[in-house]
Amino acid sequence: MIEVKDACYTYEAGTAMAVNAIDHITTTIPDGQFIGLIGHTGSGKSTFVQLLNGLIKCSSGQVLYNGEDINADGYDRRNLRSHVGLVFQYPEHQLFETDILTDVMFGPKNQGLSEEECRERAKEALLSVGFSERHFSQSPFDLSGGQKRRAAIAGVLAMRPDVLILDEPTAGLDPKGRDNILEMISELNRTHDITILLVSHSMEDVARYVERIMVMDSGHFILDGAPAEVFAQAEKLEEVGLAAPQITYIMRKLKARGLNIQTDALTYEEAAEEILKHRSELEALRTQE
């Protein structure tokens, strides 16, 4: 569990350029949750996730991991980073080894594990992101965009994190590649019980997969709740440069045209189900014509 208590982070503190990137945040990330973190560019998302795994230290306030202050003197932050794994944007740019197995072994090697243990973990991580044994010896540079992305995520998974933070893992991928990555992340959450914090600009992705959405603006959270609750506030999201998923606007349009439906569907399947509840109403409309 991660607890953030009244945390602030200021860039260029003490100068005229000082910016409060994180502004008095208090929140808790319980074990096993699948969270979507959304906010416009520059809202503070990336700064926030770096605070969580100790890459940067809050200017004031605290970040606790399993009850311990990660910024306390003597706390092993290096070790923390294997528990709270962070996958940066475009992580495939960080692939560098001659074959993907060796590349994925890099993380656990840095943790000081034996060659054999590293190999074991790397294999497991690659299998869990959908590679098969025959891929292990391939050069990372011969992989497709989506495969590279998955190999890079495996590199973090091989450290067996309890919490996995992904910063826009689907940016630039085609729809199928995007779905594959999100399915895989969802699977890690369900079967390996890894806590997931997904930073995303796609409201559709977030709506479909996560159980909780945190909305960031100007360094703090303006909304935090279940997807249906958050997306009910479409106007508030638009004010901060975001939007509700398209399906929300479609349902609202149908309602505004007089169909008495609930507008909280998060996926097109849910929307179809809701609309079909009003089948007789729709058929009556037709016969009127």
Place this chain on the structure above:
Amino acid sequence: MIQIRNLIHDYLRRDEEGNVEGSQRAVDHVDLDVHAGEFIAILGHNGSGKSTLAKHINALLYPTEGTVTVDGMDTTDDQYLWKIRQEAGMVFQNPDNQIIGQVVEEDVGFGPENMGVPTEEIWERVNESLRIVQIEHLRKKSPNRLSGGQKQRVSIAGVIAMHPKCIIMDEPTAMLDPSGRKEVIRAARALNAVEGITVILITHYMEEAIYADRVFVMDQGKIAMQGTPREVFSDVERMKKLRLDVPQVTLLADALRQKGLDLPAGILTADELADALGLKPQNKPRKTESTDQKDTI
């Protein structure tokens, strides 16, 4: 405007001595015509060849076989190189790699300055370009202080300032948040509708393609599908097989149709769905909730 005839492009793999080891065909016998003033969308999965194809249009790549002509100029003819790059401008995915000026207006003026346009005209062009993408208020700002959508519009303004006939945008919205995406697509549509500039938009967001006059779908270096957005998005199955998607409203209409509702294929907007369901526009529209997010892109 643009004629592509039997285009083939092979990427060569070389060993350490520079000898050719093998090749990979990225574009495979493509024929494509783009007419002046059209808005074209090119879709296709990662590695399908769309960027390779696009780079031929402004002579960043040359055909292995076949020809590409822009406004009658063959891209392999060196004497036309700069003329072609001026007429067919390109905007890439990452705005940070395209902006060089310290101040927005300086960055936008860089292209025309490089072309040797007289100073006074450069400023006219800068003003005009900033106006078209609606960032006049940012002209004195430093580009690195801007949002992603604003930066990308600076890149577009920089291309407009060269007075191109055509702009090729290679996933210009891939790295942007929802409002940034909207800003860029709105700019692209204005460019096309108001200024009459031919736009070729490469994207992974299916919703952005619904405004196009024609959509081309690439797969394995070939054009797998083409037609109006409605024609292309009507075939949900085929699009999914090509690792793509269709707009959410099209998926929803498709799901309803499968459950027996009588709806046409290829519904592209919420309004079309409402119409097809027989829902009449209300006399007194309730203005309390926003319903038009999609339509205002």
